[in-house]
Amino acid sequence: MNAVYLVAIGSVPSQVMDWIDAIVSEWCPWPVRRLPPLVFPDDSYDTKRGQYKSVEIMKAVARCAPEDTERILGVTEGDLAIPTLTFVFGQAQLDGPVAVVSLSRLRQEFYGLPSDETALKERVAKEVLHELGHTFGLTHCAESKCVMSLATHIGLVDNKEERYCARCGGQLVRRFAAPDGEPT
């Protein structure tokens, strides 16, 4: 049986990895396993922007994926961006095995506010479910409470609930039930 792998890029608190482990185990029918942390690849830091290149981080995550990977999720404290956008909360291959989530902008400290563990835990869970949803072929949902709705700022992440709507959830379950995870 394949597995869903979790891998930290750079240093990530083990407590956060435990939260992610629990939420993925709750939603996915595959065993969840952890890989040893990766160091940031040399070419992944954009000195001009002071941010990490999301595409390079995803490539590094893909490179370390074991044979039996069903999905692999990278987790990093680095602030991620792509050339056209100032930042991304995370990124995924639509219908592909690799996804990555950044904790940087999910932390209250990023916005100059005191640390808030409860808020961070909720946001991490939502982003993980969101990016994993993409890897199983789900696109953004018009239902603003659905975890698959598009969040372009932290307020929209907070506005979502930690669940898929009936339509997205149904699509996901049908996807899990299909042989070899083929799209239904």
Next chain:
Amino acid sequence: MKKVWPILVVDDEEVMSESMAAWLREDGYRVDTAANGQAAVELAKATDYAISFIDLKMPGGMDGIETMMEMRRLRPEASIIIITAYATVDTAIQAMKEGAQEYIVKPCHPQEISMLVSRILKLKKLQSENVILRKKISRKYRHHDIITKNPRMEEILALTQDIASLRSTVLICGESGTGKELVARAIHYSGARADKPFVSVSCAALTETLLESELFGHEKGSFTGAEGQTKGKFELADGGTIFLDEIGDISPKLQADLLRVLQEKRFYRVGGTDEVSVDVRVIAATNRNLPEEVKEGRFRDDLYYRLNVIEIKIPPLRERREDIPLLAEHFVQRIASELGKEVAGISGDALKVLIAYDWPGNVRELENVIERAIVTSRNGTLVDSDFTWLTQRNPAGQDWDVPDVPLSELERRAIIAVLERKRGNVKEAAASLGIDRSTLYDKLKRYEIMH
């Protein structure tokens, strides 16, 4: 089901185009990427992209502006967003001048792109709905609402197709209810202006001042109640057709203004000092004898000749009685389905009654009569008894005391009586008299009847 809009991302740097494409795919769009201008143009030949994101600087070959210009030559309606890392006013101005819909400086906030994309797609959706609606309207008016097997009417239909794509002014003459506006619409929707507005104005329904403002628009404060600048029907019809119904009723001043528009294609809004230019085809209609009006000095001869470039005379229904069964069946089907009543058709005896009647209100009167019969009928088929009231009111079939007064006085009294019976409701009174509202207004004005 949600429509999947195709989007194109053009950049010589693969990481830029692919990461942007991946981000857009997460939003559910079908995204293609191209590494240079030539490849983008090739893709655009095969696919009508809803939006194309094009990087401004692409070394070696076509740059962003050239690519955009080439793509717009292929698809003038294409929505193009130019992306650049170097924000200069000059390039922004150039991009917008060459037709870019937007100009974004990378990196930009995800919300900015997200809102931009949804705004453009909302517009695209409206545009495509508009095209569908226009096609529907165009199909509706092209032929099938003019139902005939009368040779004169068939000639008129052929003529509407022949003149549809010309710019020449058309004058349609015919009694009230013969379908003058329908013929005007058939001309408009068969020609090159079909996807532009068709604007109809009833010249008899309004006073001179109101009509002037209605036709030419007005500037803020040009008269009491003129709160903002308002476009007139001529401006609203720009690129399309204006239909001036009851043209024989307009005042000498408006006749002069109209002549100027026809000659110079320019006019002033009421209270305005700036000239407004328009490209409008004029189709006018009247139930009056315009040559007679010209002879009497009530209608300018120069305007008459300007309007009467192509003349269409629509015969009254009594001169094409062979169309009565066709029209009656058509109205039965349409009105029964609109009213949700099950009426299968119309009996042979009932048709005989309809054919024998003289129809002073022409096709409109026939339509009203059928509607009334459907509403009151308790049968699955309309029978002659459903139309008994029609022959009873037909003057030819009944003796009645005619007072010794001029015909116009008879008409005046009849209008007053019907208006009283309809409690001043002009629409109902006009339907009852078998004339249209504008004709009734005209008669109210002529007979100085206050209502």
